[in-house]
Amino acid sequence: MAKAGKTPATPGNLDFPRPLTTVDVVIFTVIDDTLRVLLVQRPDEAEDPFPGMWALPGGFVDVDRDESLEACAQRKLKEKTGVETPYLEQLGSWGGASRDPRGWSATHVYFALIPSEHVVLQKGANAANTAWFELDGLDRKKKLAFDHGEILEAAITRLRNKVEYTSLPAYLLPEEFTLSELQRMYEIVMERPIEKSAFRTRVLSSGLVTPAGDKMREGPNRPAQLYRLANPTSPVVFPRTFNPRRA
Numbered sequence: 712m713a714k715a716g717k718t719p720a721t722p723g724n725l726d727f728p729r730p731l732t733t734v735d736v737v738i739f740t741v742i743d744d745t746l747r748v749l750l751v752q753r754p755d756e757a758e759d760p761f762p763g764m765w766a767l768p769g770g771f772v773d774v775d776r777d778e779s780l781e782a783c784a785q786r787k788l789k790e791k792t793g794v795e796t797p798y799l800e801q802l803g804s805w806g807g808a809s810r811d812p813r814g815w816s817a818t819h820v821y822f823a824l825i826p827s828e829h830v831v832l833q834k835g836a837n838a839a840n841t842a843w844f845e846l847d848g849l850d851r852k853k854k855l856a857f858d859h860g861e862i863l864e865a866a867i868t869r870l871r872n873k874v875e876y877t878s879l880p881a882y883l884l885p886e887e888f889t890l891s892e893l894q895r896m897y898e899i900v901m902e903r904p905i906e907k908s909a910f911r912t913r914v915l916s917s918g919l920v921t922p923a924g925d926k927m928r929e930g931p932n933r934p935a936q937l938y939r940l941a942n943p944t945s946p947v948v949f950p951r952t953f954n955p956r957r958a
Contacts, residue, residue: 730806731816734783735769735859737802737866738792740827741883741899745845748863749791749832752840753856760812761856767863768841769818784821791841793831797943798882799823802866810858818857822866824882874900878919878947881940887923889935890914897953905953919947 738749748767755763768791777783781799789795799821806817832841846867855863873879880896881888894910914920920938927934 728815731811731814732772733769733816733818734772734777734780734787735767735818735820735862736784736787736791736799737767737820737822737863738788739822739824739866739870739883740830740843741896742827742843744895744899745847746899747843747845748849748866750842750844750855751791752842764856765844765854766856767820767859769820780819781821784819784823788823788825791833792825793833794825794829796823796825796882798879798946800869802862802869805858805862818862820862820866822870824870824879826883826885828885871900871902875952876949878917878940878949881919882946887926887937887939889928889937890920891935893920893938910953913949913953917947917949 740747740749750765751768752765753759753761753763769787772780772783773786777786781801784799785795788799800823802820802822804817804819806815808815810816810818832843854860870879874897880900881893883896883900884892890911893914894905894907897910898904918941921941923937923939926937928937
């Protein structure tokens with residue numbers, strides 16, 4: 712509530728400093744059986760923070776175009792990959808006076824899972840280049856601008872923890888897939904094998920997938936039934952992990 716005798720703040724008459732507000736998106740996919748993250752290279756210009764360094768895709772909230780933080784994240788995802796994903800999750804917020812040399816800033820971070828098929832990477836605006844990076848061997852703390860190394864670590868931890876009891880790897884696949892392809896996605900993200908029969912029992916009994924009609928995937932062995940997600944907009948939560956971690 713405004714104090715007595717004080718003019719209430721309006722969009723053109725703010726009585727407090729505004730921090731820089733951005734949205735960043737951690738975009739994961741799988742290419743050549745390897746989990747990868749999308750990074751953009753910042754312009755190599757002295758007036759830009761962290762010139763030439765790699766960063767997570769994102770940017771400032773556009774108050775005229777973005778009705779919400781999630782709308783901004785979806786816009787950034789579409790601009791960088793040409794893809795819309797039914798799964799986008801808010802990871803958290805990072806803020807402080809020292810994370811951006813241009814001033815006090817806050818970023819709201821989402822992570823997305825997309826299939827690698829039909830992705831056309833975009834560059835331009837404030838990005839000199841875009842590329843998929845393998846997570847192994849990526850020096851996240853030294854090579855990423857701002858505090859994006861810390862943010863990426865948090866996203867990887869969130870993803871791998873949730874994969875233990877949810878259907879998130881399904882969003883890394885195209886619309887139609889076999890159960891073997893789904894299992895392989897779990898194994899890539901978990902970085903360990905899963906017992907085949909237990910995996911199939913869990914997936915089929917959960918209502919996660921439904922047959923894609925009578926479509927089959929031809930291969931060197933017998934044809935495999937194709938499936939699709941029964942409800943693409945809502946991930947399934949399982950009552951327990953597929954096979955618990957061993958100490």
